[in-house]
Amino acid sequence: MRPLFRRVLVGAQIAALSWVLAACGGGEGSSGPPVLPKEQQPAQKDVVRFLSQAGFGGAGADIDRTQRIGFPAWIDEQFSLPQDRHQGYVDSQIAAATLAGQSTNQQNWIYESFWRTAVSGNGQLRHRVAFALSQIFVVSLADSSVGENTRGVASYLDMLGRNAFGNFRTLLQDVTLHPMMGLYLSHLRNQKEDPSRGRVPDENYAREVMQLFTIGLYELNLDGTVRLDGRNEPIETYTNEDVTGLAKVFTGWSWAGPDKSDTRFFGGNASADRAVLPMQSYPKYHSTSEKRFLGTVIPEQAGADPEASLRVALDRLFSHPNxxxxxxxxxxxxxxxxxxxxxxxxxxxxxxxxxxxxxxxxxxxxxxxxxxxxxxxSPLPGATDYGKLREPVLRIAHWLRAFGAQSASGRFLIGNTDNPNSSLGQTPMRSPSVFNFYRPGYVPPNTDIAAAGLVAPEMQITHESSVAGYLNTLRSVISSGIGSGSPRDVQPDYGEVIGLADRPDALVDRIGAMLIAGEMSPELRAQAVDAVGSVAVSTSNAQSAATARLNRVKLAVFLVMASPDYLVQK
The missing domain is CATH 1.10.8 (Helicase, Ruva Protein; domain 3)
Structure with missing residues (x-):
């Protein structure tokens, strides 16, 4: 896909080159996986690719070790690692804030925990899968009701991580009953129908659990292609009647607590842990009428049984071939x-x-x-339909890991990065809607990608302002670090490559190997080598020379990360 993306993004590379030049002024333990024989070890460039797909990228030690043990062993080892818990971090911050008399609900704690785990956590695979799941089973801090429950969102992210290596049926139930999802898609406090008052069950979750979380809009073949009817039209997976029937299942669920009183159902008598405990059933508010959906019928219940209704519904969704x-x-x-x-x-x-x-x-x-x-x-060489645009969060996380970034506070004080004009245009757990930051089927209009019949989901948050904002942000963080404070809290370590600064070609090649698995176009390499070489290194002033060498490194990193070669993960 890189050639197609190149025509969309190459302008950013050219602008970045001229702009930055002006700005710059010129052995395994006995309990670990066995080491593979040398001839069976993957190539280093393949390891760099793998760690970008399976985690948030790798530093030198990560790359070397993964190369020695191989990909299957790395995955199995990741499966066995304990989970890094976001709620534990948030709870520690709540305790500290309470002692200091400060607010005990700060969204920044979620962001800090996310970045802390992405950059320094051992469980890279779990965190990467949880991040992927958070973009499918979306809850968002941008929503006011969710945003005032920081501890609950930390618990939700932990729940996704816990289920990342479990079973999808359990994941589906835990998502359904998490109070943050209940708030976000409004099935918490959802009441049974009451014809005398014209009240019907809220249908929001019933619709989205089918459309977004399990089966989608159209029936699919095993290979993901859409099934067609006799008129060559897509076959819809559900009807409005299915939504109405399924909505009855999600009635009678609300906050957990020691009783099932009306007051607790509607939000009173709040239990201290209600934002992190699964919702509990309140039979009084659960529909007992017949429930029909997706060819399944739950007969009218003599006594309300919310758990039984939920079990039948989730089993039906889980068993759907889609x-x-x-x-x-x-x-x-x-x-x-x-x-x-x-x-x-x-x-x-x-x-x-x-x-x-x-x-x-x-x-x-x-x-x-x-x-x-x-x-x-092993993608086919030269395949134009292969790869994905790296989303902004993944780009910065990759840079931080590749260059061994450290947090002075130990907290990774990186806050809201929503603004596309001056930041990343994306903040973890702050999707603008239940449809995520971008849709999986997004096609950028009037592009070669569209003409080729391809999709490019991440392009939905890519536009002129976001490209300029990314370049500005990239230059700033590469030069000065990222996060709050002065100096900024999170700082990269360029020590691994600074020794190559006197050899621009070697420096560019090394950074290319670290960030894009050596898959650098001849055009980019030539531009970067020339640009880096144009930063003069003093032969008479040691301090000036050291500064110039560091500027060469920063410029090389910037030019690689601003290029289509990097922006498209292959």
């Missing part, structure tokens, strides 16, 4: 490539349907299938 290709393709898009082949999707969907031991929904099997597929590991 789930494997629908979820599998989105995980491929979030981690590997925007336009996977139907065969790739089918292989991942098959792993979802059966992990090899008769188990459906095994997320470990799905993740292995996504990351170890031949299409992920």
């Amino acid at each position: 789930v494997g290709p629908f979820i599998g393709k989105q995980l491929i898009q979030r981690m590997v490539t925007s336009n996977p082949s139907p065969a790739y999707v089918a292989r991942v969907a098959s792993a979802f349907n059966d992990n090899g031991s008769g188990v459906r929904g095994d997320m470990k099997a799905v993740i292995r299938a996504v990351l170890l597929d031949p299409e992920a590991r």
